[in-house]
Amino acid sequence: MKGSELEISARTKSAGHGFDNAQRDALYRTIFSRRDVRGQFTAEPIAEDVLSRVLMAAHYAPSVGFMQPWNFILIRAEETKRKVHGLFETAHREAIEMFEGEPRETYRNLKLEGILESPINICVTCDRDRAGPVVIGRTHIKEMDVYSTVCAVQNLWLAARAEGLGLGWVSILDQDRLKQVLGIPERVIPVAYVCLGYVSRFLDKPELQSVGWRPRLPLGDLINFEGFDKAADDPFAIGLLERVRKDQKKIEDGG
Amino acid sequence: MKGSELEISARTKSAGHGFDNAQRDALYRTIFSRRDVRGQFTAEPIAEDVLSRVLMAAHYAPSVGFMQPWNFILIRAEETKRKVHGLFETAHREAIEMFEGEPRETYRNLKLEGILESPINICVTCDRDRAGPVVIGRTHIKEMDVYSTVCAVQNLWLAARAEGLGLGWVSILDQDRLKQVLGIPERVIPVAYVCLGYVSRFLDKPELQSVGWRPRLPLGDLINFEGFDKAADDPFAIGLLERVRKDQKKIEDGG
Numbered sequence: 001m002k003g004s005e006l007e008i009s010a011r012t013k014s015a016g017h018g019f020d021n022a023q024r025d026a027l028y029r030t031i032f033s034r035r036d037v038r039g040q041f042t043a044e045p046i047a048e049d050v051l052s053r054v055l056m057a058a059h060y061a062p063s064v065g066f067m068q069p070w071n072f073i074l075i076r077a078e079e080t081k082r083k084v085h086g087l088f089e090t091a092h093r094e095a096i097e098m099f100e101g102e103p104r105e106t107y108r109n110l111k112l113e114g115i116l117e118s119p120i121n122i123c124v125t126c127d128r129d130r131a132g133p134v135v136i137g138r139t140h141i142k143e144m145d146v147y148s149t150v151c152a153v154q155n156l157w158l159a160a161r162a163e164g165l166g167l168g169w170v171s172i173l174d175q176d177r178l179k180q181v182l183g184i185p186e187r188v189i190p191v192a193y194v195c196l197g198y199v200s201r202f203l204d205k206p207e208l209q210s211v212g213w214r215p216r217l218p219l220g221d222l223i224n225f226e227g228f229d230k231a232a233d234d235p236f237a238i239g240l241l242e243r244v245r246k247d248q249k250k251i252e253d254g255g
Numbered sequence: 256m257k258g259s260e261l262e263i264s265a266r267t268k269s270a271g272h273g274f275d276n277a278q279r280d281a282l283y284r285t286i287f288s289r290r291d292v293r294g295q296f297t298a299e300p301i302a303e304d305v306l307s308r309v310l311m312a313a314h315y316a317p318s319v320g321f322m323q324p325w326n327f328i329l330i331r332a333e334e335t336k337r338k339v340h341g342l343f344e345t346a347h348r349e350a351i352e353m354f355e356g357e358p359r360e361t362y363r364n365l366k367l368e369g370i371l372e373s374p375i376n377i378c379v380t381c382d383r384d385r386a387g388p389v390v391i392g393r394t395h396i397k398e399m400d401v402y403s404t405v406c407a408v409q410n411l412w413l414a415a416r417a418e419g420l421g422l423g424w425v426s427i428l429d430q431d432r433l434k435q436v437l438g439i440p441e442r443v444i445p446v447a448y449v450c451l452g453y454v455s456r457f458l459d460k461p462e463l464q465s466v467g468w469r470p471r472l473p474l475g476d477l478i479n480f481e482g483f484d485k486a487a488d489d490p491f492a493i494g495l496l497e498r499v500r501k502d503q504k505k506i507e508d509g510g
Contacts, residue, residue: 017457018419019281026278027285027417031312031410048491052498056506057286059474062412064426066463068472073479076491080481095394107391125483131469136362137426139350143401144426147446150405155286157317157406158413162282164273171319171392171399183482191402202272208321214386217323219314224328226335227438228380236303236331243307251311 030162032251033202037166039111040199041118050163051120054196057159058124063148065136069128070152070191073182075121083181084173084193085115091172106213113170118197123182124153126189149191156194166199204254216252220244285417287506288457292421294366295454296373305418306375309451312414313379318403320391324383325407328437330376338436339428339448340370346427361468368425373452378437379408381444404446411449421454459509471507475499 018024055072063069075081092112099107115121126149138144153169160167170193178190209216220241225232273279310327318324330336347367354362370376381404393399408424415422425448433445464471475496480487 016419017454019284019417022277023281023284024417026274026281027413028308028312029274029278030282031414032315034315034317036317048494048498051495052502053283055478055499056474056502057283059472059477059503060287060289060506061409062289062291062424066461066469066471068469068477071477071479071483073481073483073485075481077481091395095391098389098394110391112392134353136350136365136463136468137367137424139353139427140346140429141426146398147401147405147408150402151409151412153402154316154406154409158282159286162274162279164271169317169392171396172394174395183485185483188483199272206321208391213391214321214323216321217314219311222314222323222326223310224326226328226330226332228326228328228440228443230328230438239303240306243303244310247307247311248314251315 026162030158034157034161035166035202035206037168037195037199037202038114038207040166040201040203041114041195041197042200043117043119044198045119046165046196046198050165054156054159054163054165058152058156061148061152061155063151064138064144065131067131067135067138067145067148069126069130069145070149071125071127071188073123073125075123076119080181081115081121084121084178085113087173087177087181088113088115088170091174095172106211110207110211112172114168114195114197115170118166118168118195120196122156122194122196123178123184123190124149124156124192124194125184126191127187128189129187146189146191149189153192153194160196161202164198165196166202168195169193170195218245219248281417285413289412289416290421290457290461292423292450292454292457293369293462295421295456295458296369296450296452297455298372298374299453300374301420301451301453305420309411309414309418309420313407313411316403316407316410318406319393319399320386322386322390322393322400322403324381324385324400325404326380326382326443328378328380330378331374335436336370336376339376339433340368342428342432342436343368343370343425346429350427361466365462365466367427369423369450369452370425373421373423373450375451377411377449377451378433378439378445379404379411379447379449380439381446382442383444384442401444401446404444408447408449415451419453420451421457423450424448425450473500474503
């Protein structure tokens, strides 16, 4: 019987590549408690080893054709931050005019960036020429390299959360002017401009959810089967949607 | 002294939002061991609760203006998979012609998708009209909603890894034809088509790195200061780059 026991455990091992419950839960905790931080930054400096780890997380993101098309421009100087903050202010004034009525007042009062308060800003760029003109996996969808760069941003964001660092993505900026300020060449896209720093607190829910701007959508409404917006009524589909409803309720109730 | 002790621990608590070492390491383990899976899928079915969790992880991604612009089209039917696989084959033949010489032979021999072998395929889409024409944070960078959708894909990918599920992103497809197959309306972009399933093994390194297609770049070469491609020689910058070099060596050596 010894031999067959060994065989079973070898098979189990080769099939069981999941993490244990505590490790898996740590990932979900990171994902569910991650916030887009704008108003809670403190001036506490970020140590070299912490910054190294979060940048490493970004660098080990998936990339189309293994391009690794990203650069990470670290911005620490007050002078550079002030220039970028000026770009935000201009874009923000333009944005206010695009809203009307009550939404305009709500929008005007939202704190939307922490450029000056956070100790480090990072511009994550995508160099479209990094791997020559023909890239595996980018032959039919040209934006794949930009998507890879966004994956790096999301890894950075999650690593930051696990380190107790807040991250806020500032997208109310004119990209051409940002390229001028940071000396970014023509072929390179500044995909994300993020603020990074320790925080006084992480909000329980996303701020736009709390202020009633938009509700969290029920995930079940967004799951389709075989085609866009198509439903299914087989036992697996019904069971999945029921499970999704319960899981989401637990998260929204703070469980 | 009691009062001051309490004060300190309250302060420590408010500043200490990081996770403990084991939780933080679980996230890094997920990030560093995630792979783009193409050739190692097994037919083992995915249980409802596992699928619910990985889709929930995707749904709790950041989204510009809290748009949550995504839908998740689950594809289980052999017939749908065969149609999409046909699109891959056409695009793949076109792609082969774009490479020349030795790279063409290497490319031809790579396994690039697991559409038919994986039990579930998921098309993650972006509905650009989900929150009306004016969206907070999308006023100046129109692609922000697509970037949000990519963040959802990356969350899905990491959650899958922690659950022991492999995920492979199939980008060698004509998006217009994919929209026809899945009945996706004009306003909606099929951002990612992914294959999901248990695996016989996770590769130690990305396959394109192992076959020598492209090396893993030294992260230190991609970190800039204050401007694109700009260096810095202050103690923090020097210390950071030294730490990055050591951290990356440890990862590449399998530590």
